[in-house]
Amino acid sequence: MATETHTPRTYGNWRKPTSPGLMGLGSLGTMLLLGGLIFMVFVVMAAGLAAGIVVGASLGGMLLVLLVKDKHDRNLLSRMADRVGWWNTRSAGSHLYRSGPLGRTAWGTFQLPGLAAPSRLSEHTDSYGRRFALIYVPFTGHYTVVLGTEPDGAALVDSEQIDIWVAGWGRWLANLGDEPGIEAASVTIETAPDTGTRLRREVTTHIDPDAPEFAKAMLNEAVNRYPAGSSTVKAYVAVTFSASARSGGKRRKPEEMGRELAARLPGLTQGLGSTGAGAAHPLTAQELCEVVRIAYDPASAVLIEEAHAAGQVPELTWPDVGPTAHEASWGSYVHDGALSVSWSMTAAPRGNVQSGILSRLLAPHRDIARKRIALLYRPLDAARAAGLVEADLRAAEFRQTSSSKPSARDALATRQARATAAEEAAGAGLVNFGMVVTATVLDSDKKPDAVAAIDNLSATARLRLRLVHGAQDSAFAAALPLGLVLPKHLKVPVELREQL
Incomplete structure (x- = not known):
């Protein structure tokens, strides 16, 4: 008999778009270099050699700020801008937040802080009769729908089925560019840790009063001991839409957007069924309020679950889900009796990896009370994707040919850019992606353990994570299923940053 062996499938070839330039600079940096050299020549001709030396030293200092980079590929200018921005935030007192009747807000509610402060929530019904929450952010003109999923997991699943799920997830992301x-x-x-409320409710409602005492004692012991050390895993998918039907068009109101999304939501939820996400359903306004409230106040999770176990629904509104108080520091975030630390991904895994590369990072950890991994995607339409991959290929080829002895990294980058362009030309979709990791502990003394745990888990996932300095509150909000598009909230556009 002939036996067929299955080779594990690998994934890779992730590329970060680059800008063509000299000496590791981008387009704007190269223009600054050439313009500075021309200006220095004119200064030498007009004012002499001494003045030219001064101009050259000034130009060298400016270029040094752009050329000195750390392991996360961030230059000295970006780090200085972060430090200056943090000083301004502390001087203005914006790192502190007090809400509620005794807070600083004039309306006396527990409004969400930071980037999510101007968000509004409404509820609509889709074509299947399901209620769904719709988040509107007026500043960016975005509407977000949150879908709750029940992932099947990879336990006791053969590799062929996992490959099918990964392929389905790739198709789902690629189809977003056509939506x-x-x-x-x-x-x-x-x-998050399991409170044991659901298990207690399930057991107590099914115990037979006439059962033997030994059986009752065994069930009661299981109810008391099982929640200790157990955890729950929840997954949410947030899809963000533009309020304008076309670029420069009129923004649609929540009622108009709700009617349009009512017909599109069934297709989005059904598409997730082939990705291993399980049964997907849109979250109602009440469910979304509970998710956000528990994130800012982990202690409320027990109260909310006990209320559901008693058959009561804790009425929460969008102005009441924010924290009572918070304090953002340079490297951590304190909110309602909990402390959180957030990281952002600066580099994807190099080389080829298998589909389970993130399994340990996503799994519960004993040193972290609540852990939240947010994968952020920005799909590109076909027209923009074609121009982007061609520009990236030209930039990679320019860097390789600009030196008589190109480095191995430049040669590899050119091959990867050429492969990406070929895949896009064959019909593959292009998606920008990132990751935000948030670890929450209930005791500030456990912060070092949580930081060490994330460092070890990121190493197993072959990810390069950087602590979000000076913006911990914004990173915490970005990891929540709120659909915040971070590049739209930056004062300096991402396109301009990449050109440096």
Whole structure:
């Protein structure tokens, strides 16, 4: 008999778009270099050699700020800008937040802070009769729908089925680029300790009063001991749409957007069924309020679950889900009796990896009370993707040919850019992606353990994570299933940063 062996499938070839330039500079940096050299020549001709030396030293200092980079590929200018921005935030007192009747807000509610402060929530019904929450952010003109999923997991699943799920997820992301009006999508995986309320309710409602005492004692012991050390895993998919039907068009109101999304939501939820996400359903306004409230106040999770176990629904509104108080520091974020630390991904895994590369990072950890992994996606339409991959290929070829002895990294980057352009020309979709990792502990003394745990887990996932300095509150909000598109909130556009 002939036996067929299955080779594990690998994935890779992730590329970060680059800008053509000299000496590791981008387009703007190269223009600054050439313009500075020309200006220095004119200064030498007009004012002499001494003045030219001064101009040359000034130009060298400016270029040094752009050329000195750390392991996360961030130059000295970006780090200085972060430090200056943090000083301004502390001087203005914006790192502190007090809400509620005794807070600083004039309306006396527990409004969400930071980037999510101007968001509004409404509820609509889709074509299947399901209620769904719709988040509107007026500043960016975005609407977000949050889908709750029940992932099947990879335990006791053969590799062929996992490959099918991964392929289905790739098709789902690629189809987002063809969907009209979609700005971004995010996947949030949250692990938290199990309170045991659901198990207690399930056991107590099914115990037979006439059962033997030994059986009752065994069940009661299982109820008391099982929640200790166990955890729950929840997954959410947030899809963000533009309020304008076309670029420069009129923004649609929540009622108009709700009617349009009512017909599109069934297709989005059904498409997730082939990705291993399980049964997907849109979250109602009440469910979304509970998710956000528990994120800012982990202690409320027990109260909310006990209320559901008693058959009561804790009425929460959008102005009441924010924290009572918070304090953002340079490297951590304190909110309602909990402390959180957030990281952002600066480099994807190099080389080829298998589909389970993130399994340990996504799994619960004993040193972290609540862990939240947010994968952020920004799909590109076919027209923009074609121009982007061609520009990236030209930039990679320019860097390789600009030196008589190109480095191995430049040669590899050119091959990867050429492969990406070929795949896009064959019909593959192009998606920009990132990751935000948030670890929450209930005791500030456990912060070093949580930081060490994330460092070890990121190493197993072959990811390069950087602590979000000076913007911990914004990173915490970005990891929530709120559909916040971070590049739209930056004062300096991402395109301009990449050109430096």
